[in-house]
Amino acid sequence: MNLIGEINCFGLCLKLSENAPIVGLLIVSSVALLVAGIMIKMPKHRLSMFVSAQITVFLAIISTFYLMKCEGMLTIYLYFGYALVSSAIIFGALRFYDRVMIKRLNAKPIKNVLSWIQEFTGGLANATVYYYDSAVPRAFAAGRSVFVSMGLLEILTDDELKAVLAHEAWHIRNNSRTPFLKQLAVMTFSSHKKDELEELADIFAVEIAGSEALSSARCKVDKVFI
Amino acid sequence: MVKLDQINISNDGLTKFFSPIEAAILRSLWNEGEMMTSELTEKTKIPLTSIAGTLDRLVKAGYAARRVDTVNGRMRYVYAPVYSEDEVASEITTKIMDSLVDTFGRVAIENFSKYSDKK
Known part of the structure; x- marks a missing residue:
């Protein structure tokens, strides 16, 4: 069967099927959840609304496939192939991305030079902190590792550094959950809410190091021109 | 290394061959020898946030070298001209x-x- 023929077939089947209202209802609810998500201020609730909207879209896709009651459809095989490949990348390869970054940046464990940084971060998350050679102040988390540049260690005070490390530690703590968000975004052809995750990491950093330390660290790092 | 397509003979002094920030850093390193990042920002009067990327480029291009110094529990770069x-x-x-x-x-x-x- 060809793809265009199949897409026309989806439309016809939806029109004729008695389950079509369910798909319609799911699509309407996902739009409603999306709108509600935009109106909510709290990042945690905004994220939940967005994820609920994505789940309803995913359910709408699955129920459309179900009501086709048809075997051997190319689109269904393509979708499941896409699901398999993307989950292999997201749940498999990305978990080991820190190994790649350690090699690429020639990063070294910080515990050998500034042990308090490893102890502080280790107390917040099961993570290893690495530093790498660059004057540009940067910090990021990948897999079970936090990376900080030498430039960051140079310009931040200890309190500011704690705020940045707490922010990255939050990402590591939630690394078991974020791949599901990424996978859901891939399966529903939407984006995953990165800004909300950053906001939640900032809230955690404020709890640990105080808002003053976080905002002054952010101010120093954001002003960098590369 | 200096690239011929970056040479601008209508500029002044070293900025004919280097960007203004690169020129200011090199001038300070030639005058002073070894310098810490804080001394470099003080001498060139350019904030670190503006020169960080340029310092990386100068080191990568081989014009400057840097080593890491740990003093009073803080890590610092010390730069020197190559x-x-x-x-x-x-x-x-x-x-x-x-x-x-x-x-x-x-x-x-x-x-x-x-x-x-x-x-």
Whole structure:
């Protein structure tokens, strides 16, 4: 069967099927959840609304496939192939991305030079902190590792550094959950809410190091021109 | 290393061959020798946030070298020039002369000898 023929077939089947209202209802609810998500201020609730909207879209896709009651459809095989490949990348390869970054940046464990940084971060998350050679102040988390540049260690005070490390530690703590968000975004052809995750990491950093330390660290790092 | 397509002869001084920030950093390193990042930002009057990327580029291009110093529980970069001012001047001059001779041949060489006679 060809793809265009199949897409026309989806439309016809939806029109004729008695389950079509369910798909319609799911699509309407996902739009409603999306709108509600935009109106909510709290990042945690905004994220939940967005994820609920994505789940309803995913359910709408699955129920459309179900009501086709048809075997051997190319689109269904393509979708499941896409699901398999993307989950292999997201749940498999990305978990080991820190190994790649350690090699690429020639990063070294910080515990050998500034042990308090490893102890502080280790107390917040099961993570290893690495530093790498660059004057540009940067910090990021990948897999079970936090990376900080030498430039960051140079310009931040200890309190500011704690705020940045707490922010990255939050990402590591939630690394078991974020791949599901990424996978859901891939399966529903939407984006995953990165800004909300950053906001939640900032809230955690404020709890640990105080808002003053976080905002002054952010101010120093954001002003960098590369 | 200096790239010929980045040379702008209408600029002043070192900025003919380097960006203004690169020129300011190199000038300070040639004057002072080894310098910590804080000293560099003080001398050049350019904030670290603006020179960080340039410092990385100068190190990568081989004009500056840096080592890590740990003092009072803090890590700092210490920068030093790799080549002296004369060595860099010689590299730039050779590059430009090569390109002039390559393009204009005999005329360029005649002008060089006229120039050296005048001097």
